[in-house]
Amino acid sequence: MKPAIILDKCYLFSAKKEAIHKLEDEYTIFLPLELIYEAFKDTDRERAKLFRKFRSGKSYKVLRSITEIIKYEAKNKKPIAKPSKIYKPRDHSQHINYIDDNYQLNENQKREIEQEMIFFDNIFNLFCEHSLKPGFQKKKEMGNNITNKQDDFIIKDDKLKEIINHNIKKGYVSGFTNEIENLDEKWFIFIHHKILDRMKFHIIKKYENFETILKTPKTKEKVKHDIIDSFYLMQGILEGGFATDEKNLIEIYNEIVPNNILITNEKKAL
Secondary structure, three states, X not given: OOOEEEEOHHHHHHOOHHHHHHHHHHXXXXXXXXXXXXXXXXXXXXXXXXXXXXXXXXXEEEOOOHHHHHHHHHHHOOOOOXXXXXXXXXXXXXXXXXXXXXXXXOHHHHHHHHHHHHHHHHHHHHHXXXXXXXXXXXXXXXXXXXXXXXXHOOOOHHHHHHHHHHHHHOOOOOOOOOOOOOOOOOOHHHHHXXXXXXXXXXXXXXXXXXXXXXXOHHXXXXXXXXXXXXXXXXXXXXXXXXXXXXXXXXXXXXXXXXXXXXXXXXXXXX
């Protein structure tokens, strides 16, 4: 059985067709649903070009949404472990539409994307209010010099577990009603918080202050894109294999799961 690999859009965009074919031969390729959403935000021509890198619709499998992963854990009271655990086969013929320059989404498909985008907007708003804003305040208190001070901003695992369970108890975590006793890195809900906590530090390093992010729609969209990137990373960590060219994602992935499969367009590392 071939090992699984999660592709993000950055990798697929920059990879040559030959590199994608090599991945098809060596791995079971899973595409996060976010990649489909992002592809359809591009021009029809760019989206078609992206999916023509695959030999056929059988070359990859599309994962279920983040909201479904969260619902699985909340309902079953156990960790997802791997996103592919709840994979449902899709109609491979949809690939024909993806590579068609003239294909347009139907109304149901548009609504699905809109609903998922609302989810990401909500995550963005919560992330800004409860993570970025206090993070930038701490940066200011430290004199704005936070180079090599990641440990001062990153929440330790045990404390993070306490925070998650506190939020569940307060009803802040959608779907979850009881605290999780065996919370660890097999849980998406834990990886979700852990990755966003690290993404916080990268964003705080990049921007001068919190107001800078909110100043223009373009800046807000860049940070929202960082949030979407983080969901690719979460799924790659859980699945055990990840293909990306995003520097920040590579850094966080290697920090958390240094022995897992990581593929970039420059090198392949095991």
